[in-house]
Amino acid sequence: MHFAFSDDQLEMRDLTRAALGRVCGPDVVRAAWEARPAGLWASLAELGLTGASASEDAGGLGLGAVDWVLLLEEAGRAAVPAPLIEAVAAVPFLEAAGHSDLAERVALGEATVALSLGGLALDADIADAVLRVEGGVVQLVSSPTLTAQPAVDGARRLFSVAGAGEPLAGDAAALLQRATLATSAQLVGLGRQVLDQAVAYAGQREQFRKPIGSFQAVQHHLVDAALRLQFAAPVVHRAAWSIDEGDPDAGVHVSMAWLYAAEAARLACRKSLQVHGAIGYTFELDLHLWMKRIWSLAVWGEGADHRERVAAAVLGD
Amino acid sequence: MKFSAKEQAFRADCRAWLEASVPQAPLRSHNTRAGFFAHVAWERRLFEAGLAVVSWPEAYGGRAASLMEWLIFEEEYYRAGAPARVTQNGIFLLAPTLFEFGTDEQKARILRPMAAAEVMWAQAWSEPNAGSDLANVRSTARRVDGGWRLTGQKTWCSRGSFSDRIYGLFRTDPDSTRHRGLTYFMIDLDQPGVTVRGIHDLAGEEAFAEVFLEDAFAADHDVIGAAGEGWKVAMATTSSERGLSLRSPGRYMATADRIIQLWKDGGADPRLRDRVLKCWMDAQAYRLNTFQTATRMMSGGTIGADSSFNKIFWSEMDIATHELALEILGPRAELLATAPGAVEGGRWLHDFLFSLAGPIYAGTNEIQRNILARRVLGLPR
Numbered sequence: 146m147h148f149a150f151s152d153d154q155l156e157m158r159d160l161t162r163a164a165l166g167r168v169c170g171p172d173v174v175r176a177a178w179e180a181r182p183a184g185l186w187a188s189l190a191e192l193g194l195t196g197a198s199a200s201e202d203a204g205g206l207g208l209g210a211v212d213w214v215l216l217l218e219e220a221g222r223a224a225v226p227a228p229l230i231e232a233v234a235a236v237p238f239l240e241a242a243g244h245s246d247l248a249e250r251v252a253l254g255e256a257t258v259a260l261s262l263g264g265l266a267l268d269a270d271i272a273d274a275v276l277r278v279e280g281g282v283v284q285l286v287s288s289p290t291l292t293a294q295p296a297v298d299g300a301r302r303l304f305s306v307a308g309a310g311e312p313l314a315g316d317a318a319a320l321l322q323r324a325t326l327a328t329s330a331q332l333v334g335l336g337r338q339v340l341d342q343a344v345a346y347a348g349q350r351e352q353f354r355k356p357i358g359s360f361q362a363v364q365h366h367l368v369d370a371a372l373r374l375q376f377a378a379p380v381v382h383r384a385a386w387s388i389d390e391g392d393p394d395a396g397v398h399v400s401m402a403w404l405y406a407a408e409a410a411r412l413a414c415r416k417s418l419q420v421h422g423a424i425g426y427t428f429e430l431d432l433h434l435w436m437k438r439i440w441s442l443a444v445w446g447e448g449a450d451h452r453e454r455v456a457a458a459v460l461g462d
Numbered sequence: 463m464k465f466s467a468k469e470q471a472f473r474a475d476c477r478a479w480l481e482a483s484v485p486q487a488p489l490r491s492h493n494t495r496a497g498f499f500a501h502v503a504w505e506r507r508l509f510e511a512g513l514a515v516v517s518w519p520e521a522y523g524g525r526a527a528s529l530m531e532w533l534i535f536e537e538e539y540y541r542a543g544a545p546a547r548v549t550q551n552g553i554f555l556l557a558p559t560l561f562e563f564g565t566d567e568q569k570a571r572i573l574r575p576m577a578a579a580e581v582m583w584a585q586a587w588s589e590p591n592a593g594s595d596l597a598n599v600r601s602t603a604r605r606v607d608g609g610w611r612l613t614g615q616k617t618w619c620s621r622g623s624f625s626d627r628i629y630g631l632f633r634t635d636p637d638s639t640r641h642r643g644l645t646y647f648m649i650d651l652d653q654p655g656v657t658v659r660g661i662h663d664l665a666g667e668e669a670f671a672e673v674f675l676e677d678a679f680a681a682d683h684d685v686i687g688a689a690g691e692g693w694k695v696a697m698a699t700t701s702s703e704r705g706l707s708l709r710s711p712g713r714y715m716a717t718a719d720r721i722i723q724l725w726k727d728g729g730a731d732p733r734l735r736d737r738v739l740k741c742w743m744d745a746q747a748y749r750l751n752t753f754q755t756a757t758r759m760m761s762g763g764t765i766g767a768d769s770s771f772n773k774i775f776w777s778e779m780d781i782a783t784h785e786l787a788l789e790i791l792g793p794r795a796e797l798l799a800t801a802p803g804a805v806e807g808g809r810w811l812h813d814f815l816f817s818l819a820g821p822i823y824a825g826t827n828e829i830q831r832n833i834l835a836r837r838v839l840g841l842p843r
Contacts, residue, residue: 146530148463148753149761344839359842361828364835368774371839375771379750386463401743456739460722460730 148379150215158215164192165223171431177226178299178434181271185227190254194220198233198323199252203240210326210385217327218381221334224438226300228268230331231260234324235276238283242315247274260324261286261306262446265294269304277310283317284310298437321447322388322399328442329381329399329406333374335442336410339435340370343417363420370416373409380405397458400451407443414439463753465534472527473534479511480542488807492546493667498624501548505579515553515577522573529706529756537712541719551620552576552583554707556629559646563687563695571683572648586616586630586649586673587696593618594829596631597641597693601675603632609681610634612649615674618823622671623660626651631692644692648684655679665815706756706765708824709776711749714783717813718745721787724810728790738790741783748775767837770830777820777827784814 168188197213199205239248250256259272291304347358384402387395490497517532518524575581592598601614635643655678663669687695787810788795799808821827
């Protein structure tokens, strides 16, 4: 039993973190509320993120989930305002479903794909293809009727999708597993980021002539958030491994990853907001950009179905 | 993250022996005198089978198993419903210190009888005024010919009433304060100048004891590390205690399986379903995190302050699980082992009471949170 990332995987994570710090800082995330950041998708392609799950034939690096899970954590940490989860989930599916041109263009950053789950799809208005996942089938909606559905996270442009769809042959369950794993990984990264912001703030904000981070009540809030993130991350990493191995329980492991990542990230929001005090409850501070992404991703996708999937496997009911 | 063929074979070996050997009827509580010695007898069987201390070198009665194999052994041990480990204060808490700081003579003299349950050890960390503030130790040791004379009071010594020896810190430099001037001693309880008084725990059992020392003797060869270096030596033990060795995932995986069965046997109340599921998932999360930690340690890394995360996680998980068990049991939950209507011999109630000690012993969870705040998050003092 060896449960660790390789030095190469960790190095790629570090490089990605540094690069995202340059091309997708908080100013970019904030600006994305006003307009889509120009050139961001191409920058993400240069970092290999849009093609993170693509085969080498489709312009990717042929990475496994164990490789890209850490990169998606970093995309979460940076709150990347772009349909990356969708790309990671859809590209291998499109390759297998005979749409390798589109898959390659997405991987190379020349196209995007939207994924309608539970009726809502991110960035469907600019997508080169809108896929709808419904009843275990993936459909291509060729002429979708889109209705904008403004959401709490202003950087997430959501649309409800109507219109006839053409079923595509392919492994819809695997697509959903990648989407869920990518979401879980982003939630872990987002959670770490809101925690880090609170730790930094608590170290410099003074009350009673001391940094508030020296008070145990404040410290223990932050430790509680760190603790749940600490135990969520291995659950997410195991799910990545199970996907790569084709483990028959991969679906259960991925659902468990989502449950743990969503819970930990939500808790990190609560604790970070509390430690920031009133300034955290404003539009002025960047904190809300991250919190709102967490609240969005923690309900997007299959939601409560994840708990049912784990329960059915474990409790046999 | 797959078990190797060697690890799987090791698991199969452990499972076969445990399934054939674990007593059919549960032993009496190890916190009672009769129960304690029944557990000692079990420990001796375990030792004869080469399973008492699988990770130790063969010279001391182990089989040089890897850390991962030790975790596998633990999973199998609890899966089989085997008895509580009454040697744990020795093999998990003192032995790691001896392996790191002990002399060859100490290791040769002490480790094998410890593993074989021939000499039973109790920890003696706390004093009436040195609990979470362990550096506030007041007990003293005075230099005499060939050793030291020890005076003071230790408390909360686990199963001290039934044990042969204790270990703990004594102030050897009378002018010192805090963590300086302390020395780590191993002490015979059966000698003039030592009085042991049992303390009954929340379950009404003699689970720990106070030890009064008045000019009791400890020989020079029963000092671990140099005189005055006791704090450094002790911290090595407490970090292994909080880390992996005290509470491995196998214990909680077995409890999670038991609570699922209890819930099903009780009619699978849908109102409690999500909480039952959470017990199981938390045990899995603890296991996965432990595998990551163990991999790091086997690659030469240390557990560091992460051990404090583990302590908080398992202790809170254990209480949540047992509170839920009592809810599932309903009115029968309050019945003691002596009640004819008790379920599983009152074990859930007994273990619930014990779970409440988890956030207190081995460094309170508040102390663990302080450690994490400073060392992991880097928050200011």
